Amino acid sequence: MKKVILLALLLAGSKAWAQPEIKPVGALPSAAQVKWQQLEYYMFIHFGPNTFTDKEWGHGDEDPKVFNPSELDARQWARTAKLAGMKGIIITAKHHDGFCLWPSEYSKHTVRESAWKNGKGDVLAELSAACREYGLLFGVYLSPWDRNHPAYGTPEYNQVFANQLREVHTKYGDVFEQWFDGANGEGPNGKKQVYDWDLFEGTVKKYHPNVIFFSDAGPGCRWIGNEEGYAGTTNWSTLNRADFKPGMGGITQILNKGQEDGTHWVPGEADVSIRPGWFYSASTDNKVKTLPHLLDIYYGSVGRNANLLLNIPVDRRGRIHATDSTRLMELRRALDEDFKLNLARKARIATTNTRQNNPMTSAVYLTDGNYNTYWATEEGKTTGDITLSYASPVTFNRISVQEFIPLGQRVRSFTVSVLEGKEWKEIARETTVGYKRILRLPMITAKSIRVSILDAKASPVISEVALYQAPELIADPIITRDKEGMVSIKTESPDPVIHYTTDGSAPTTASPKYDNPFAFPAAGTVTARAFVNNGQKASATIIRKLGIAPVGWRVLTPGAEAAIDATPRAWTTKENAYPAELVVDMGREQPVKGVSYIPNPRGGIVYKYAVYLSADGKEWGKAVAEGTFANVQNNPIEQSINISSSASYRFVKFVALAPANAEDTRVSVAELVVY
Known part of the structure; x- marks a missing residue:
C-alpha cells in the first residue's frame, strides 16, 4: 500500500498539465498565458514629456528638451516594485506624443534630442538592466499613434513603427508583455493612420514568440473595459477575437465580462493608476488612492480572474514619489496579512461526485498549495460539493477558489454555505471562477464550510480552495x-x-x-x-x-438643471447635439479661477470644449479657455480647467464642441463646478 501511495504522489508531482483522463473544454491558454496569469500583479510606469508639461496626452509639438529628469533612478523603480510584491514593470516607451524613451533611429523626437544626459541617455536600457538585477520581468508600451512623426498618416509609417518595435525587442533583452494602445488620432499632417496590426505583431513575435500582447482584442490578454481596475463579477477568459480590434468603440461591457464560448483564450488585464491621471502631476500628490481603495481594486481584479497592472507615475526627478511608494508598501503589508494563514490547510476535506479510479484527481489536492494538482468530478457531472470541516469553529472572511485553466474555464456558478446547527446557510452566490476567484465576506465563524459548484460547461476541475481571516480596515470617510x-x-x-x-x-x-x-x-x-x-x-x-456651492444659481439652458444639482443625476441631450451650450447664472458677480466638467460615465462624454465668462450674460468676448480632455472616454473623472483672470463674472458658459466617442453624439454633464 505504501508503494502505491508513493507512486501516486510521484505521478502527481510530475504529471503533465492536460491529462488524457480529462478532456479539455473550449479555448485553452498557451503555456505562456498560464505563466502570465500566475504573475497576478505588476507595475505600469507612465513617464515622458507629459511628466514635465502636466498633460495626459501630449501633442507631439513639445520641445524634446523639456524631458530632463534631475535624478532618474530606474533601480529605485525596480526596488520599489520588488518590495511591493510586483512581478514586473511595463513602461511607456513611446506614448501618443511620439517621444521615444530610447534613442530610436526612426524618430527625431527621442531622449537623444532631450536635455537629459546631454542626449546620451536611454531609459529602456537603464530600466531593463534594473529589472534583471531585481528579478523582475520587463515589458513595454508603444503607442502606434504618433502626433510627431511626419510619416504618420501615410503607408510608410507602418514600417516606421515596425522598425521601432524591432529596436525595442532586440536591444533590451526579454520582453514579457507588449502593450498596444488602440488610440488612433490625427498626426502632424492632420491624417489618421490605418494600422497594420499583422505587421506589428509579426515583427514582435519574430524576436519574442512567447510575448503576451495586450490590446482590446488580445491576442495575449485584453483590456478589462475600464481604467478603474475592476473586472466583471462574471469574467470569462475567452473572447471571439475575430469580432474585435484595438480601439473600436461600444465593446467595454463585453471586454469587462468576456464571452463564455469565445473562440480564443484572451484573459483580462485590469489597468488603473494609483493617481487620478496616468502621468505624474504635483497637483495630485494628495490624491493618491487610499489603502482601502487599492484593496478594493485588488479584490476586483486579481480576485475576479484578471491580472492587475497598477500604474505608478515617475515624477520630474525621475523617481517614484514617496507618497506612492509608501502606499504601495502599505498595500503589500495588508495583502500579506490578508493571506497570512490558509485555514483550509487544517480542514478535513470531503467532496461529492469525485472522479473515481483516477489517482490524478483527489480531494487532497485542493489544499496542497500546488496549482498543478487538482480535484475533478466524474465525466459529465457538472455539479459537486467541496466541504471543509473542523473540530473547532474557525473564523474567516475570505475564500479563494481556483480552476485548473490549462484544461479550460468551466464553472458557470457556485455558492458558499456554512453549517448552522443542522441547516446549511448560503453566504455567497457567484458566477465564474477562472484562474482565481477571491470572495470578501463578513467575518463568519463556523465548523463546516461548503463550496457548491452549481453549473459548469463540463466536469469542474478545481486546483485550490483556501480560507483566510483578514484584518478589518476602517473604511474611508x-x-x-x-x-x-x-x-x-x-x-x-x-x-x-x-x-x-x-x-x-x-x-x-x-x-x-x-x-x-x-x-x-x-x-x-x-x-x-x-x-x-x-x-x-x-x-x-x-x-x-x-467649488462654489450653486446656492441660488439658475441654469439658462432649458432642461439642464441636473448639471448643477450636486446629485448623481446628469443633464443629457438627444443625439447629434454638437455644438451645445450650458449657460449658468451664478446670481452675482464673483472671481472665477477655474471650471470643472464632471463627465457622465454612462455616455455623452465631451472631448473638445470652450469656456466663456460674462458679467451681464450678453457680452461674452473670446473664450477664456478651450482645448480637449485627454483620455476622458476611458478615464471619465473630473476634468479641471484653469482660468487666469482677476475680474469678476456672473455668467458661465460651457460649450461642448466634439464628443469623445464619435458614435455617441449626445452631450452629457454630470456636474459643472465653478472655482
Whole structure:
C-alpha cells in the first residue's frame, strides 16, 4: 500500500498539465498565458514629456528638451516594485506624443534630442538592466499613434513603427508583455493612420514568440473595459477575437465580462493608476488612492480572474514619489496579512461526485498549495460539493477558489454555505471562477464550510480552495455636499468618530468632531478622517476639493438643471447635439479661477470644449479657455480647467464642441463646478 501511495504522489508531482483522463473544454491558454496569469500583479510606469508639461496626452509639438529628469533612478523603480510584491514593470516607451524613451533611429523626437544626459541617455536600457538585477520581468508600451512623426498618416509609417518595435525587442533583452494602445488620432499632417496590426505583431513575435500582447482584442490578454481596475463579477477568459480590434468603440461591457464560448483564450488585464491621471502631476500628490481603495481594486481584479497592472507615475526627478511608494508598501503589508494563514490547510476535506479510479484527481489536492494538482468530478457531472470541516469553529472572511485553466474555464456558478446547527446557510452566490476567484465576506465563524459548484460547461476541475481571516480596515470617510452647501461625512465602518478640518490641514482627534451636516458654501477644501478605539486606530485622510456651492444659481439652458444639482443625476441631450451650450447664472458677480466638467460615465462624454465668462450674460468676448480632455472616454473623472483672470463674472458658459466617442453624439454633464 505504501508503494502505491508513493507512486501516486510521484505521478502527481510530475504529471503533465492536460491529462488524457480529462478532456479539455473550449479555448485553452498557451503555456505562456498560464505563466502570465500566475504573475497576478505588476507595475505600469507612465513617464515622458507629459511628466514635465502636466498633460495626459501630449501633442507631439513639445520641445524634446523639456524631458530632463534631475535624478532618474530606474533601480529605485525596480526596488520599489520588488518590495511591493510586483512581478514586473511595463513602461511607456513611446506614448501618443511620439517621444521615444530610447534613442530610436526612426524618430527625431527621442531622449537623444532631450536635455537629459546631454542626449546620451536611454531609459529602456537603464530600466531593463534594473529589472534583471531585481528579478523582475520587463515589458513595454508603444503607442502606434504618433502626433510627431511626419510619416504618420501615410503607408510608410507602418514600417516606421515596425522598425521601432524591432529596436525595442532586440536591444533590451526579454520582453514579457507588449502593450498596444488602440488610440488612433490625427498626426502632424492632420491624417489618421490605418494600422497594420499583422505587421506589428509579426515583427514582435519574430524576436519574442512567447510575448503576451495586450490590446482590446488580445491576442495575449485584453483590456478589462475600464481604467478603474475592476473586472466583471462574471469574467470569462475567452473572447471571439475575430469580432474585435484595438480601439473600436461600444465593446467595454463585453471586454469587462468576456464571452463564455469565445473562440480564443484572451484573459483580462485590469489597468488603473494609483493617481487620478496616468502621468505624474504635483497637483495630485494628495490624491493618491487610499489603502482601502487599492484593496478594493485588488479584490476586483486579481480576485475576479484578471491580472492587475497598477500604474505608478515617475515624477520630474525621475523617481517614484514617496507618497506612492509608501502606499504601495502599505498595500503589500495588508495583502500579506490578508493571506497570512490558509485555514483550509487544517480542514478535513470531503467532496461529492469525485472522479473515481483516477489517482490524478483527489480531494487532497485542493489544499496542497500546488496549482498543478487538482480535484475533478466524474465525466459529465457538472455539479459537486467541496466541504471543509473542523473540530473547532474557525473564523474567516475570505475564500479563494481556483480552476485548473490549462484544461479550460468551466464553472458557470457556485455558492458558499456554512453549517448552522443542522441547516446549511448560503453566504455567497457567484458566477465564474477562472484562474482565481477571491470572495470578501463578513467575518463568519463556523465548523463546516461548503463550496457548491452549481453549473459548469463540463466536469469542474478545481486546483485550490483556501480560507483566510483578514484584518478589518476602517473604511474611508465619504464627503458630500448638497446644492445648498451643506457638507455631510459618513463611513461604512461601525461606530467611528469622524474629525474634519476646512483649512487643508490633516484632522486629528483634536480637530472638530463631525456630528451633523454643516454649512460650507464657499470654494475650499474639506478634509476628514475616521477614528476608532479612542483614536488609537484611524482611516486614511480623505481630501475633498469643493467649488462654489450653486446656492441660488439658475441654469439658462432649458432642461439642464441636473448639471448643477450636486446629485448623481446628469443633464443629457438627444443625439447629434454638437455644438451645445450650458449657460449658468451664478446670481452675482464673483472671481472665477477655474471650471470643472464632471463627465457622465454612462455616455455623452465631451472631448473638445470652450469656456466663456460674462458679467451681464450678453457680452461674452473670446473664450477664456478651450482645448480637449485627454483620455476622458476611458478615464471619465473630473476634468479641471484653469482660468487666469482677476475680474469678476456672473455668467458661465460651457460649450461642448466634439464628443469623445464619435458614435455617441449626445452631450452629457454630470456636474459643472465653478472655482
